[in-house]
Amino acid sequence: MEIFRDILGIEPTTDEKKIRRAYSALIKIHNPEDDEEEFKKINTAYKTAMEFARRFAHLEVPDERIKITDVREDGSIQVRFLDENGQPLNLAPSGGISAPAKAGKERKKTEDTGPGAFEFDDIDTTVVKDLSKDEIDRMAGFIDIAPGFPVPDSGRGRKLKAFIEEHELVKYLGRKAGPDELEQCREDALYTAGLILREKELAGEKILWRFFFLSPEVCSLYDDLSFYIKLEKLINDTVTEPWMAAVISEGSPMRPRSYIIRTRDGKQALKTDFISRVPFRYAKDKYPRLDLLMRNENPEEYGKLCGFLSSVRVNLYGLLMPSVRLFAKEASDDFMFAFNYILTSPDCSDMRENRLLWKLFFKGSLMSPMTEDKDVRAALNKYTLEHNVNKRILKLIRKEASFGARMAVKRRKDDREWYYLV
Numbered sequence: 001m002e003i004f005r006d007i008l009g010i011e012p013t014t015d016e017k018k019i020r021r022a023y024s025a026l027i028k029i030h031n032p033e034d035d036e037e038e039f040k041k042i043n044t045a046y047k048t049a050m051e052f053a054r055r056f057a058h059l060e061v062p063d064e065r066i067k068i069t070d071v072r073e074d075g076s077i078q079v080r081f082l083d084e085n086g087q088p089l090n091l092a093p094s095g096g097i098s099a100p101a102k103a104g105k106e107r108k109k110t111e112d113t114g115p116g117a118f119e120f121d122d123i124d125t126t127v128v129k130d131l132s133k134d135e136i137d138r139m140a141g142f143i144d145i146a147p148g149f150p151v152p153d154s155g156r157g158r159k160l161k162a163f164i165e166e167h168e169l170v171k172y173l174g175r176k177a178g179p180d181e182l183e184q185c186r187e188d189a190l191y192t193a194g195l196i197l198r199e200k201e202l203a204g205e206k207i208l209w210r211f212f213f214l215s216p217e218v219c220s221l222y223d224d225l226s227f228y229i230k231l232e233k234l235i236n237d238t239v240t241e242p243w244m245a246a247v248i249s250e251g252s253p254m255r256p257r258s259y260i261i262r263t264r265d266g267k268q269a270l271k272t273d274f275i276s277r278v279p280f281r282y283a284k285d286k287y288p289r290l291d292l293l294m295r296n297e298n299p300e301e302y303g304k305l306c307g308f309l310s311s312v313r314v315n316l317y318g319l320l321m322p323s324v325r326l327f328a329k330e331a332s333d334d335f336m337f338a339f340n341y342i343l344t345s346p347d348c349s350d351m352r353e354n355r356l357l358w359k360l361f362f363k364g365s366l367m368s369p370m371t372e373d374k375d376v377r378a379a380l381n382k383y384t385l386e387h388n389v390n391k392r393i394l395k396l397i398r399k400e401a402s403f404g405a406r407m408a409v410k411r412r413k414d415d416r417e418w419y420y421l422v
Contacts, residue, residue, distance in 0.1 A: 002068060007045040012066040012079065014057045019049045020204070020243045027242060027260065036329070046243075054206075056081070058154035146170050146211055156205070163202055164211070167195055173215035182220070186227045189218050193231055197238045204244045209251025222254075225286055228274035232323065235272050242270035254278075259324050276318035282306035289321060293363060297356060305356045312347045314338075320364035334366055336379060343387045353392055358400040 004012045008022040023046040030038045056079075065082040080088050142150045143157055145164055151157040164170065172192055177185035192212060197203050212218060221227040239245045242260055249258040249272055257273040285291070294302045309317050319338045326334065338361065342348045351357050361367060370376045380401075384394060 003045040003048050004068070007042060008049060011063055012052075012068055013049075013063045014053045014059070014061070014066070015063065016050060016053045016057070016204075019046065019053060020241070024241060024243055050206075052079075057156060058152035060154075145207070147174070149207070149211055151207060160202060160205060160208060163199060163208075167192075169195075169211075169215075173212065173217040176216040177220040182224065185217050185220055186224065186230075189221060189227065190230055190234065193234055194238075197234065204241075204247050206247050206251045209248050213252045213254070223279045223281055225275065225278050225281070228278050229323075232272060232274050239270070245270035245272050248272065257322065257324065257326070257330075259327060259330075271324045273322055273324040275321070275323045276315065278315075278318065280309045280315055280317040282310055287317070289365070290317070290360075293360065294356065297359075301354075301356055305351075305354065305360070308348075308351050308354075308357070314341055314345075314347075316341070317360075320360055320366045322366055325369070326366070331366060331370060332376065332379075335370065335376060336383070338366075339380070339383055340387075343383065343389065353396065355396050355400070358393075358396045362397075362400040 004010055008019065008026065010018055010022045013019065023042065026042050027039065030042060059081060061081045065084075065086075067080045067082065069078045069080050082088060143153045143161060145151055145157065145161040147170065151160065169192055172188045189212075196208055196212065202208055235245060235248060239248070246258055249256050252274075254274065254277040256277050258270055259273070260270050294305070316338060319334050322334075342352060342357065342361070348357075380397075384397070389397075
């Protein structure tokens with residue numbers, strides 16, 4: 001299926017604005033909650049089209065001179081660019097472009113966060129693969145918008161470079177901050193994010209957000225929850241187009257959750273949730289929602305729960321207390337994963353019979369909206385039966401779930417009792 005005409009409903013183009021307008025119009029019609037498969041198809045087509053546009057925009061070929069010559073089974077396309085006389089342009093490498101990787105695939109995170117260690121995956125990697133920075137600098141047709149960030153020498157690339165130089169973004173973001181510099185680091189990073197968001201012409205450029213998130217200073221804030229809470233609010237308050245919020249999410253190596261919601265006036269907006277990807281490190285007043293939930297509990301027991309959440313390999317707090325309302329399917333998947341993890345992982349062996357953990361599980365913002373969902377209750381009962389959950393844990397689950405479940409007993413062949421919920 002040809003992504004431009006058959007899915008996006010437009011002619012092949014390297015104009016990103018046309019692609020974004022088409023995508024924005026389609027996702028308003030095909031809501032992911034009601035038509036998940038169609039939404040996925042549109043989203044994949046959008047990513048492929050944007051990759052195409054970013055790769056070939058520097059050629060500045062009008063849309064009417066772009067011809068798709070082949071559409072392969074894997075979704076990749078073969079294109080031909082024509083000159084003013086209708087003859088094929090001689091390009092190297094050839095004009096083929098692959099479909100994007102599947103959604104959810106984790107990007108490799110850079111370990112060295114010093115200047116020049118940035119990643120950049122939006123350019124034609126067949127051109128710069130395995131080349132050193134010096135070799136890239138010597139290549140005709142490429143410019144460095146910042147140390148280690150080569151882009152095609154085009155009008156858009158020059159605008160990005162001018163914007164970065166005008167606002168001295170390399171100076172603001174180019175150093176790794178020490179522990180005593182985090183407050184200033186946080187202010188600089190939020191200031192820079194605000195600058196980008198206010199620059200309407202460039203705010204939707206993924207490369208600019210890759211530069212932002214992979215800069216040494218922002219990498220210093222990787223586990224700083226207060227920074228991401230403020231960044232979340234800044235993005236959600238400023239961004240009005242769902243596609244732009246999606247670009248910001250794609251630009252972050254953390255791969256934060258992004259969900260389309262319907263606002264009070266009936267419009268759609270895309271909210272971004274970084275919190276689920278930030279490691280849990282408890283400090284007083286850092287997690288106000290958790291403090292509120294546990295405000296009447298014994299401080300010693302609460303401290304034990306926080307110590308567990310900080311040490312466990314999976315970010316259970318991020319799963320159980322998302323900052324946006326998840327779609328039913330994603331919420332159900334998170335619930336089942338967290339429930340199985342608590343019941344089966346050796347990491348949780350000392351906490352399975354801890355009441356506060358089950359209170360967080362059932363009264364957190366993930367599970368609390370689903371307590372009346374019959375499918376969720378059926379899955380809960382199924383897993384308690386499959387994992388042979390002991391009587392004490394079942395009593396805690398029954399008490400904290402508060403949905404009127406009762407315990408039943410089943411006798412095994414060896415005459416032992418087997419408890420489960422109904």
